[in-house]
Amino acid sequence: MGDQRMSVALGIIGFGIMGERLLRAALNHDPATLRPVAVWDPAPEAAARLAAIAPGVPMLGSAAAVITACDCLYIASPPASHLEHARAALAAGRAAFLEKPLSTNPADAEVFVAEAERSAARAAVNFPMASSPAVAQLAAWRETIGVPRSLAIECFFAAWPRGWQRDAHGWLDKPAQGGFTREVVSHFLFLTRRQLGPLALEEARTRFDAPGRAETATAARLTAGGVAVALAGGVGVTLKDDHNTWTLDAPGGAVRLRDWSFAERRAPDGTWQQAPDALPNERMRPLVLKGQLDKVAAMTRGEAQGLATLREAFEVQQVVEAILAAPA
Template structure:
């Protein structure tokens, strides 16, 4: 039987996962209900999935599904996930776990103690490009250093302007939480536990999100540098995760391009590399397969609550908030 999927929060991420679920094998996972308080969200749902109900409360969605995707703003994540756990449902949360770090710590401890079925949507857990990096690691030698860089023409990015009400604010938004967290998760998976050594963050007057960050960390003992800023590129965004080893270098560029440093000093992509807009459906398909496995109590390697909490702790420390 297919796992039934409910979605709370029908913004950009909720719509993106719903479209992936509609395109997925309906014998594996099947969307059944959505909730969002916005009339505009209801109108979009009617266009994207005619016949799929927009229910009148999160509780109604939880009652209708076996797995709940929590794609609402961060301040509401824990309430929705906690309600799902109380009803015996699995929960798949967007990051960050919460707007309050202490609440996130308490939530993770309680969820672990109860054996709740939970995971966090860090898509690099299902990325073919990340799998390619892993295959190349064998020939890289001992890791020596890692660099993470992200630049944005504006923040929020052009396609996120509809959520600027919270993404542009210091309390819940900013590119460190939204973007750099993905690369810190990848670093944790590839190298080991993260330890922050130095940090600096620049904020505009008022309550706006950061405009620049710099940090030095250790990951499993390997030196890591992190740089992010708004400005410096005319593209919507540019990012790079580069690992240098004793016998070479590899990198992930612009989310989905796995590249290896060749003998002539140039980085070249894997033969099957795809731009992010073409790889994203493959990644989300993998995430949905794993969410179905999580719901059934089967092995899978989605990001755990503990991993997401470790990343959030480093992110908040970098921001210094």
Template sequence: MIGLGIIGAGIMGERLVRAALEQAADSVRIVGIWDPAPAAMARMAQEFPAIARAASPEALTAAADCVYVASPPASHLEHAGRTVAAGKALFCEKPLAVDVAAARAFVAGAAGKRAAVNFPFASSFAVQRLREWIDQGVIGTPRSLVIEVAFAAWPRSWQRDAAGWLDGRAQGGFTREVVSHFLFLSRRALGALALHAHTASFPEAGRSERAITATLSAGGLPATLTGGVGTTGKDDHNTWTLTGDKGAIRLRDWSIAERLVDGAWQPDPEALPNERMRPLVLKRQLAGVAAMTRGEPHHLATLEEAFEVQSVVEAILAP
């Protein structure tokens, strides 16, 4: 049983608290939470009265075996650095950071430390099924990858309370928040990422991107990426499609693994929509957090993987 402290009482912090209490009470316990906003702390006190509210991030770090950093991205390295310096395990929300040079220095300094980044595709049942299909030769030799993300609006409906930073150029936007997941999946499944060309559209002053395109490679495999706001009626629609010389497979809408059969996409019979699958995936993630904190082998995203993803994301968004 490891003691997990949480920095950040927003959507992700609250989501992980619920997962720990409802799904992973056998592997982690929440020792406290801290957020600089009094309103956020008051909300957590009302929702989870049994969880301690730490007086400071330093106090939270001292009380925890592992610290989950779920604050906005620009503050990640400050909290991550404190955690690692204190000798505690680190579980950081993605993206790792927004400053590439600072992240590079942090990753170098944290080499050999107990640290991981929260890319849930590392624990995804759907991704596991895709891996099985690849290993079984369903698609033959992989030839190309296509990543597509689309949103009715940005931020998504359930994120609008955090629009102040989620829709800003400094640390927000769907490329950091969503595309980074699919870049991690590409890195983990296929190999090292390389960006070859990119565009990003910022039509509204001070606000985050509204469209991107990129050509890249993953493990040498050619890939294309497109993303846009206002291009679907859905809150969030995405596909990750891998095509080989014998067939194609894809991940759709976060949690649906599908195979192309006779020209039609057929979902895995065990697939579940994301809202039902998410708690099961988070339970796996928290089991990984417990193993990482104990110094045992784990499957979570490494700092090196997260930095590679961050570097590509920031390059896509660069002028």
């Protein structure tokens, strides 16, 4: 692991939407930096999809076999199994790159984070905004607008799960592991935590319209590094599959991130102006994932990088679970 020039062997557990997305990004990555070497998913159809996408990457027979084959394990299975796989990878001397949330059990997540910090484990969580060019642009603009006064976060959906997630309906629309607050709002809470400081929930209301189904609306008031934050989310309130804004107001103006990838600043006439190099999310995503994979390789080698830490992810999870526990 000490060889700065080694190509990191990436293993993947969970070959659903996120596992496939990261595999495709890894296939397009510089193989001298990182290369995918093995996948495991218990679903019978996963092997056929993998063979069609990457015939040179084997579907192994177990999670343990993938851990043995890799330098870094990407964990994209449903949340209930994240920590089991992460603990196994770290115990075997591998690095671990987890999807969020860390766990369906916040108490277990807290224990895991403390264990990993004590052992200086090479582990991080996949919050892609850590590598977003749009977020970098917002950070640069922030230098010109002064001390933030307030932040507004909006996350709205035509339906939940979103159209491209319907194959994962079995857990994404259930209150134990799914819902848009865990899946989407968490990204914007991570962005808020990283840009402004520690999160503190002051008040929340969450609505569940059907027993055994995920939430349909949420509203909350928080602070982040002392800045007031207003959060609103809901299903059936937009025609878009997914519409979100993260809007920061300051004495010298306002900046926002819109629909994941558009960095915008408010002009003197009140209109929003895009950054000159703004791209829609489907074109921005490959750039973001390349940045994430570069950081994953650096983490695996023990080098400095800017991925979301386990502690940051746990703090976000604490706030998310508190929002979901708040009655409407």
